[in-house]
Amino acid sequence: MSMINLTINGIPCQTPKGTTILQAARGNGIHVPSLCHLKDVHKYGTCRICVVEQVGAKNLQASCMVEAQEGMEIYTHSERVRKARKTLYQLMISDHNKNCLSCLRNQDCELQALGRELAVQDDPYAGDEPYHGLVDVSESITRDTTKCILCRRCVTVCNEIQTVSVLNAQNRGFDTKIAPVTGMKLGDTNCSFCGQCVAVCPTGALSSTVHEDRVWKALESHKHVIVQTAPAVRVAIGECFGLEPGTIQTGRMVAALRQMGFYRVFDTNWAADLTIMEEGTEFLQRFASVLDGGEATLPMITSCSPGWVKFCENHFPEQLDHLSTCKSPHTMMGAVIKHYYAKKLGLKPEDMFVVSVMPCTAKKTEIARAEMMNDGLPNVDAVLTTRELGDMIRAHGINFLNLPEEEFDNPLGQSTGAADIFGTTGGVMEAALRTVYEIITGRELPFPNLHVSPIVGLEEIKEATIKLENVKPEWSNAEGFEVKIAVTSGLRGARKLMEQVEAGTSPYHFIEVMGCPGGCITGGGQPRTFHINETRKARMEAIYREDEGKPLRKSHENPDIKAFYEDCAGEPGGHWSHEYLHTHYTKRGLFNEMTDEHFVVEKD
Amino acid sequence: MSLSLENLTCNCDHGSTDAEKYAMIAQVIDAYKDKEGSLIQVLHAAQEIYGYLPLELQKFIALRMNKPLSEVNGVVSFYSFFSTKERGKHTIHVCMGTACYVRGAQKLVEALEEKLGVSVGEVTPDKKFTLDVARCIGACGLAPAVMVDNDVHRQVQPHGLDAMLKQY
Numbered sequence: 001m002s003m004i005n006l007t008i009n010g011i012p013c014q015t016p017k018g019t020t021i022l023q024a025a026r027g028n029g030i031h032v033p034s035l036c037h038l039k040d041v042h043k044y045g046t047c048r049i050c051v052v053e054q055v056g057a058k059n060l061q062a063s064c065m066v067e068a069q070e071g072m073e074i075y076t077h078s079e080r081v082r083k084a085r086k087t088l089y090q091l092m093i094s095d096h097n098k099n100c101l102s103c104l105r106n107q108d109c110e111l112q113a114l115g116r117e118l119a120v121q122d123d124p125y126a127g128d129e130p131y132h133g134l135v136d137v138s139e140s141i142t143r144d145t146t147k148c149i150l151c152r153r154c155v156t157v158c159n160e161i162q163t164v165s166v167l168n169a170q171n172r173g174f175d176t177k178i179a180p181v182t183g184m185k186l187g188d189t190n191c192s193f194c195g196q197c198v199a200v201c202p203t204g205a206l207s208s209t210v211h212e213d214r215v216w217k218a219l220e221s222h223k224h225v226i227v228q229t230a231p232a233v234r235v236a237i238g239e240c241f242g243l244e245p246g247t248i249q250t251g252r253m254v255a256a257l258r259q260m261g262f263y264r265v266f267d268t269n270w271a272a273d274l275t276i277m278e279e280g281t282e283f284l285q286r287f288a289s290v291l292d293g294g295e296a297t298l299p300m301i302t303s304c305s306p307g308w309v310k311f312c313e314n315h316f317p318e319q320l321d322h323l324s325t326c327k328s329p330h331t332m333m334g335a336v337i338k339h340y341y342a343k344k345l346g347l348k349p350e351d352m353f354v355v356s357v358m359p360c361t362a363k364k365t366e367i368a369r370a371e372m373m374n375d376g377l378p379n380v381d382a383v384l385t386t387r388e389l390g391d392m393i394r395a396h397g398i399n400f401l402n403l404p405e406e407e408f409d410n411p412l413g414q415s416t417g418a419a420d421i422f423g424t425t426g427g428v429m430e431a432a433l434r435t436v437y438e439i440i441t442g443r444e445l446p447f448p449n450l451h452v453s454p455i456v457g458l459e460e461i462k463e464a465t466i467k468l469e470n471v472k473p474e475w476s477n478a479e480g481f482e483v484k485i486a487v488t489s490g491l492r493g494a495r496k497l498m499e500q501v502e503a504g505t506s507p508y509h510f511i512e513v514m515g516c517p518g519g520c521i522t523g524g525g526q527p528r529t530f531h532i533n534e535t536r537k538a539r540m541e542a543i544y545r546e547d548e549g550k551p552l553r554k555s556h557e558n559p560d561i562k563a564f565y566e567d568c569a570g571e572p573g574g575h576w577s578h579e580y581l582h583t584h585y586t587k588r589g590l591f592n593e594m595t596d597e598h599f600v601v602e603k604d
Numbered sequence: 605m606s607l608s609l610e611n612l613t614c615n616c617d618h619g620s621t622d623a624e625k626y627a628m629i630a631q632v633i634d635a636y637k638d639k640e641g642s643l644i645q646v647l648h649a650a651q652e653i654y655g656y657l658p659l660e661l662q663k664f665i666a667l668r669m670n671k672p673l674s675e676v677n678g679v680v681s682f683y684s685f686f687s688t689k690e691r692g693k694h695t696i697h698v699c700m701g702t703a704c705y706v707r708g709a710q711k712l713v714e715a716l717e718e719k720l721g722v723s724v725g726e727v728t729p730d731k732k733f734t735l736d737v738a739r740c741i742g743a744c745g746l747a748p749a750v751m752v753d754n755d756v757h758r759q760v761q762p763h764g765l766d767a768m769l770k771q772y
Contacts, residue, residue, distance in 0.1 A: 165672030172682045181659070181677040182688075591663055591673065 006072040021063035021074055022050055032076050033085065033117055035110060036151035037064045038200055040533050041161070046152050048088050049114065053078045060084055086118050094125035095132065095174070096203075097146035103204040104391075108528075110202035111149060133177065137209055137601040138187030139365040141198055145177050148205035154178060154197035161517060162491040164311065166191045178205075187600030190314035190590055192491060194307035194515045195361030195385075195524015208361045208525060209601065211382040212392055215355050218381065219261045223353040224345075227262040228333050228412075229253060231269055231423035232359040232520035233386045235542035239527040240390025241400045246538030248546055251405025256393045257357075258406060267408045268356065269415030271333035272422040272431070274564070275304065276555035278581055279326045279428075280435045281572035283510055291477045297321040299486075299501065299508040302428050304328045307362035307515030307524075309585065311491050316498045317587035317594055322511075325582040327379070329422065330356040330363065331372050333412065334379030335580040340568045341412065349375065355382045357389045359423070359523035362515060365599050371583045385525025411560050417450075417547035418555045424543045425489035425519035426455040426462060429512035433466065433485075434554045440468055440475045450553055451544070458518055458536060460493040461486060463508070485510045490517035626664060628653050633668045643671065643679055647686060656687045692727040692734040694772050696752050701740025703747040708761075712748060713737060715762040719769070732772070 003014045008030050015024035020043075025032045036047035043064050051060040055073035060081060063074075075081065093115070100106055133145030150169070155178060158167040166189045170179045180189045198206045218225045238247040257265045279302065289296035303309055303324040312323060327335070334356070338349040356363060360383070366372060367380040384392065393400055407413070418434050421427030430452045437445045447453060454464040463486045468478045486508045488494055494513045500506040516523045521539035522532065529535040552558060569576040587594040632649045636642040650665060651657050657680050666673040680686045698704075698713050713724065716735055720728050727734045743749045746758035750768065757768050 159672065159675075165674055168672065168674035168678040170674075170678050170681045179674075181662075181673050182681050590667070 004068060004070045006068055006070070006074060008074045009076055015068050019068055021052060021054075021061065021066050021068050021072070024068040025052075025063065025074070025076060030076060032063055033114060034064060035114055035149070035202060036153060038153055039531065041200060042151075042153040042156040044152060044156070046150065047092070049085055051081060051084055051088075052076045053081050082118075086120055089115060089118055089120055090123060090125050092149050093120075093123060094127060095130065096149060097131040097133075097144070098123075103147065104207055104210070105147075105204040109204065135603070136185045136187075137603060138185065138191070138193070139368045139599040139601060140193035140209055140361040141186055141191070141195060142207050142209045143179070143186060144205055144207070145179065147203045148178055149203060150176060150178060151202060152178065153200040153202065154206055157196040157200055160492075162192070162194060162196055162515075163495050164190065164192050164194070164491060167197060185600045188592060188598050190588070190592060192307040192311040192314070192515060193362040193365045193524075193599070194311075194491065196516060197524075198361060199522070199524050199526065199528055208385050208388070209364060210388055211355075211364065211384055212388055212395075214382040215384060215392070218353040218355070221353070224263045224342075224347060224351055225261070225353045225355060226264045226266060226337055227257050227355045227357060228266045228268045228271070228330060229257070229357040230330065230359055230520060231272065231420050231427075231543065231546075232523060232526070232539065233357050233389070235423070235521065235539045235546070236359065236386050236526050237390060239529070240387065240393070243401075244538065245529065245535040246540075246542035248542050250546070251407070252400060252403040253389075254408055255403040255406040256396075256398050256400055259398055259403075260392065260396050262355070264409045264412075265406075266333065266337070266412040267415055267419075268330045268333055268358075269419035269422070270412045270558070270560065271329035271336065272419035273415050273555035273558045273561050274332055274336070274581070275326055275329045275422075275428075276418060276431050276435050277561060277565075277572040278332075278577055279303075279324050280432050280439070280555075282324055282326065283432065283436060284439060285573065287478070287483075287509065288475075291481070299506055299511045300324055301501075301511045301513055302432075303583075304422065304428055305360075305362070305513060305515040305520075306366035307360070308491065308494055308513045310362065310365070310588070311494060311515065312498065313586055313588040314590055314592065315495065316502060317589050319498060319501055320585040320587065322501060323585055325584065327372070327581055327583045328363070328366065329419075330358060330383075331366065331379045331583075332581045334367075334372075334381075335374055336412065336564070338377060338379065339374060339580055340564070349377050353382075354380045355384060356380050357384045357386065359386050359520045359526045360516075361385060361524040363525075368599060369586075370597065371586070374580055387525060387527055390527065411563065414558065414560045415550075416555055416558050417550035417553035419558075420547040420550065421543055423520045424540045425458065425514055426452070426487045426512065427519065427543065428514075429455055429485055429487050429510065431555060432510070432512075435556045437466065437468075438554065438556070440471050440478055442472045443470075449548065455485070455487045455512075456544075458489075458533075458540065460490060460517075461488045461496065463487070483510065484508045485512075487512045489514040489519045491515055625654050626661075629661070629665070630668060633665065637669045643669065643676065644683075647676075647680060651686060656689055656691050658688060658690075662688075689725070690727055690731070692732050694732065694753050695734045695736060696750060697736050697738040697741070699739075699741045699743065699747070699749045699751070700737045701744065701747075703740075703744035704749055707747045709737075709748045711762055712750060712760060712765070715765055719765060733769075 002017045013028040034050035045062040045065040050063045052063045053075040131146040136143040159165045166180050234250040238249040254265050286296035301322045334354040338352050342352050364383045372379050418431035434445050455462045466483045468481045518536040522536045629650045662676050666676045750757045750760045
């Protein structure tokens, strides 16, 4: 790597050729304030807060955009720069909603922190219309355009990373809004509700539609309020209390939930093991049918990620037969709690209130879908994001870091390592293969430590071929068959794989899709971070540590799952399963023109 | 890049159907969609052919150009030249530049609103006129000036509006 020399604030500095002035400064330990810039995600120079003075240049330079050159002489905090930054900031807040004390981003707001850093003490440009805009509430995401500073981070993730392209700049000048097509509400559009926009918003303009009140109210009611937590929550919840990303906090999280008054603390991981039994069986049925010359649809594609499912319904409505009919694990768990566990307790399904703690915003919309009901009751009543759980623990006065480690309740709390890895890209596929391969061959999946190495990691699209040899007699027609699998996370990768499926050229038999890049570990409901790639990696490694620490690592070995089939569902893919654990999908179309179902929440 | 409509038989004022107009717009899109930055040109042509750019037409353009609707609508809503509302056969622009304003342009706007029964930005029920205002049209010596389509009417007074409208 060739290096160039420049001076910043009089200090001689070196930086790799091709880096920006901002990278050069930060790489040399010199702080430059910025606002719209987000490492590895967004760099369009929209906000100009990172401007610096370059000796010899007429104008101040946006340091996030300008490449560092040999011999440059840069000042990051000259008087001219400080004045310019302050003016830029004051213009930015001239029409910004300043009800900060009642904003959910209070003291967790990048705009607020910047004002403090720049020592802004007045608001000279405030006009007679201090802020104008609207609040648009969908089941998953709440937009408050009075708090938007037009930084366009959300536009980048929505258009370039997720290729959903529902958010773009509309209108011009003072009327500019980052919005769906003029006049449309998010809940009426092709939004997947992945929440990646929420995760990068520096202010309170984009937030998840919170269910905290729903849960507080239920906890005060006569209902039996049962909570379950997704695999990716336990490796991120610690960040809400100052711990490093990837610190496993399963035991404290369970203890906190118990202190908050939940009747039972169950593990969505149990339902992930259940999902493998159902989805694995479904794949084997489709596979066997195709081997026999039947017409089952392959590739089969996983359906655990509701953001991905809605993306498929909007963008590829004619390909829905490829989706596994399995509900996502937390809705399976909801159905099991209300229609099996309640009976065991001698309670009615309507006596139960199920809360899911998820790394996800799309799951808030998922529970509102007409398909996620049984016997007139929703499978799940509220979805809290990891961030919301952190807020509730704090609001409950619980000193999280002083909690003892506790265990999940039984019988819906025990899980295998296969369930843990549902939280990261490649995990659902690996978990399925650990079971499916063993059913076909009678032997353990032939990879070191049971990890299918080609599909482990954070690349956009990963693939592997599994050759079936020395199969069990009942699978003799699969002998020598090469099963081709693909794994993707993020909707841009999903789009690429689906374009092949649509064109009839997909070489795969089984595909895993997770809607968010990296999978649930960096879902739209996870704690925000300025170091997305590093955080994603740390959380992923924690997920695999959790898996490897479990005595059982294959879903079909979970004794509570076996007991559940004996006691209730009979066999995977059986009648009970089809009624309560499987679902169907809705063609929605690119403009939602194929359905009347909408996800707008009307304010009372 | 310039966009030629010469080989398209545009007769939108003489009763071509929506289907025919859409077919013409499709031809334009297919000729230009692979060229970088052609969206604005296509929108210009589409407005020329269809008269305005309703959301349904924007969806058609988005799909055929393989662009997000939010981007197409972003461009349409950015440029004041584009209209998402149906326009009349003739467009009246009352100049509201400084010279025209001080010589009574506001009175002309009010009088036209009353005569035509519409507000600024709207089209008359018989679809004959769209009433609009313009910033300075550069005809300050003729103030107050009114443009109807491409004709500039000089020193218009409220009592002269009937005669002006009668010409269309």
